[in-house]
Amino acid sequence: MTTESDSFPRRHARTQRFTLGAPRSFTVAPDGSRVVFLRSHSGTDRAGALWVLDPAGGQERVAADPRALLGDAAEDLSPEERARRERSREGGAGIVGYATDEAVELAAFALSGRLFTAELRAGTARELPVAGPVIDPRPSPDGRLVAYVAQGALRVVGAEGEGDLALAEPESESVSYGLAEFIAAEEMGRSRGFWWAPESDRLLVARVDDTPVEQWWISDPAQPKRDPQHVRYPVAGTANADVRLFLIGLDGARTEVVWDRARYPYLARVHWSAAGAPLLLVQARDQRSQLFLAVDTDSGATRMVHADEDRIWLDLFPGVPCWSPSGQLVRIADEGGARVLAVGERPLTGAQLHVRAVLDVTADDVLVSASAGEDTEHPETGEVHVYRVNELGVERLSGEPGVHSAVRSGNVTVLVSAVPDRPGSQVRVLREGKPVATVRSYAEDPGLSPRVKLIEGGARRIPCAVLMPTDYPGDTSHPTPLPVLLDPYGGPHGPRVLAAHNAHLTSQWFADQGFAVVVADGRGTPGRSPGWEKAIHQDLTVTLDDQIEALQDLAKTHPLDLTRVAIRGWSFGGYxxxxxxxxxxxxxxxxxxGAPVTDWRLYDTHYTERYLGDPTTAAETYARSSLVTDEGLSSPAEPHRPLMIVHGLADDNVVVAHALRLSSALLAAGRPHEVLPLSGVTHMTPQEQVAENLLLLQVDFLRRALHLV
Known part of the structure; x- marks a missing residue:
């Protein structure tokens, strides 16, 4: 099934949801002279290039072009690099990540498993001849060296390509140095495994031993000649990887960092800056207690800086913990029913803000992203803003309603803004708060403007987005009710109700096929309050209650035909x-x-145990939230509703066993359903033709299932 080349499904797939050509991954030089970023050359070009912008004049230049560096050769990615990109949901090609020295004069990046550097002042790039395949190269703060991982070993080479050597080599095939383990990259938001000392004389290096982790096999039945892929997957209730941390000098000398790893096995965060000793955040297995630890760099001993406890769970946040320039601990905490910014032992924000991330810390202030608190008098549904916080108060830096973020260094700030009435994101460079330049975007215009209404639904004031067909009359006194499509994610870490144009493109396309589309962010979704997020503890099915409440409340004021209601989703949304x-x-x-988790006993430790506990002691909790147990299939025998299950056979996050077990349970219960297996597809669907036809097949199924044809 295909469609014309300029249709929305084709263009949506070809442009990777209209993200190609958009600038991203910004770094600002401390002296404000350069802004470094990634961007491909067009809205259909997957190959990211490294760019530099001069804020003073607004000129942009290419610092490294992957096609020139590789001589137009096709990329060859190692299995480890493919896994890293899958964990970060990276669908691009070319330069997909980079790191710089402290002065932002030297950048390092990997291309096709090879190591390259770019001198950002001169705009020259070159390859360093080193052992490969190279993963995650990072210059030392002084720019003299580059550390990287190859074949599980942490290596260091001079910035001119001299003196390549291994500082730590794996003792077995299941050991690696300098890489994040699966659970850290997939669930903790920690994608790194090594950190340079501010003095550039040594590194903190994670040693990961996957031996205790269960061994799984991911095969492709469509390619029977290929060997199955071997993966280590820490399923709920089983052993995680053994993670240790070492201080390693440039001469290979090592000192182990010591903490109570039996009580706090999760190494969640590492921060090392000139403002203080190395700082760790370690969590207990049940995620109800955590320690902030300072490391003695001579002995490897640690001392507690702060401890947190929560009777439900403790969340992890971007940008923290870290030290302020004065040596105070900066963290985000749940206190008094609110999510606050704390510096030292003092909260600097209260119930008016729900703090999401720390963006930058200076002696004068802390830059954060946040949404309005739950009890704000005038709700800002779907909005996220940038705020400047200090002891004098809170100042909002982003203006118009939308979803905003920022990167800052010195007096230069890069403000990224997505708003409801403008496609894509606008990137403005500010100096001392005043616009001085704009970073151009080459992303394609979607040619589609969401007709979206952001509203709260039900007694719980559930954030919702309602989308009607573009040509649907809005001024009739008795409008014809439309079949309804709920289009949620509806679970942890995945807000869908956003005050941004491109966030609703696919929902609008479904609306234009003749549906009233409702997107609801019920309990469990982030951005409102700690209590809202933690309401799903030990029972994930309450997320369904909120979808129903929103639907039935919105039907009182919108033309929704409640006799024809469908729902679609991917991952948690598929569940x-x-x-x-x-x-x-x-x-x-x-x-x-799509890619539904159907049996939570088959999903990973850090995520699943946070919400449902240990399956060995909470069997009833897992059964209540499962789709494949007797309780999961305990609804009345009739009516049987049409269900299409879609799953990638190469998915190593939500493995296809979830879909197969659900299909088997449905078959045993006599429930009709359809299964669409996607050969070679992972948890992402970056393949253009697959992504396009998935949209078309879904519309065809919905029309058949709701008797619209």
Whole structure:
């Protein structure tokens, strides 16, 4: 099934959801003379290049072009690099990441497993001849050296290509130095495994031993000649990788960093700056307690700086912990029912803000991204803003309603703004708060403007987005009700109700196929309050209750035909979609479940145990949230609602066993359903033709299931 080349599904797939050609991954030089970023050369070009912008004049130049560096040769990625990109959901090619020295004069990056550097003042790039395949190269703060990982070993080479040597080599095939383990990269938001000392004379290096982790095999039935892929997957209730941390000198001398790893096995964060000793955040397995530890760099001993406890769970946040320039601990904490910024032992924000991330810390202030607090008098549904916080108060730096973020160094700030009435994101460079330049975007215009209404629904004031067909009349006194499509993610870490144009493109396309589309961010989704997020503790099915509450409340004021209601979703959204037709066939009449988690005993430790506990002691909790147990299939035998299950056979995050077990359980229960296996597809669907046809097949299924054809 294909469509014309300029259709929305084709262009949506070809442009990777209209993200290609958009600038991203910004770094600002401390002296404000350069802004470094990644951007491909067009809205259909997957190959990212490294660019430099001069804020003074607004001129942009290419610092490193992957096509020139590789001589137009095709990229050859190692399995480790493919895994890293899968963990970060990176669908691009070329230069997809880079690191710089402290002065932002030297950048290092990997291309096709080879090591390259770029001198950012001169704009010259070259390859350093080193052992490979290279992963995650990072210059030392002084720019003299580059550290990188190759074949599980941490290596260092001079910035001119001299003196390449291994500082730490793996003792077995299951050991690696300098890489983040699966659970850190997939669930903790820690993608790194080594950190330079501010003096550039040694490094903190994670040693990961995967031996205790269960061994799984990911095969492609469509390619029977290929060997299955071997992966180590830490499923809930089983052993995680053994993670240790070492201080390693440039001469190879090592000192182990010591903490109670039996009590706090999760190495969640590492921070090392000139403002203080190395700082660790370590978590207990149940994630109800954590320690902030300072490291003695002579002995490797640690001392507690702060401890947190929570009777439900403790979240991890971008940008923290870190030291302020005066040596105070900067953290985000849940206090008094609010998510606050704390410096030292003093909260600097209160219930008015729900702090999401720390963006920059100076002696004068802390830059954060945040949304309005839950009890704000005038809700800002779907908005995220940038704020400057200090002891004098809180100042919002982003203006118009939208989703904003920022990168700052010195007096230069890069402000990235996505708003409802403008495609893509606008990137402005500010000096002392005043615009001085704009970073151009080459992303394609979607040619589609979401007709979205952001609103709160139900007694719980659930954040919602409602989208009607572009040509649907809005001024009739008795509008014709439309079949309804719920289009949620609806779970942790995945807000979908955003005050941004491109966030609703696919939902608008479905609306234009003749549906009223409803997106609801119920309990469990981030951005509102700690209590809202933690309401799903020990029962993930409450996320379905909120979808129903929002739907039924919105039907009072919108032309929704409640006799024809479908739901679609991917990952947690896929779980939610399947849950809907299995548990509440009285409300939902069809569902599309993409890559659904169907049996939480098959999902990973850090994520699943946070919400449901240890499966060896909480079997009933897992059964209540499962789709494949007797309880999971306990809704009345009739009616049986149409269900399409879609799953990539190469998925190593939500493995295809989830879909197969659900299909087997449905078959045993006599419930009709469809299964669409995607050969060679992972948890992402970056392949253009696959992504395009998935949209078309979903519309075809919905029309059949709701008897619209």
């Amino acid at each position: 939610l979609a399947a849950l809907a037709v299995l548990r509440r066939p009285d409300v939902f009449h069809a569902a599309i479940a």
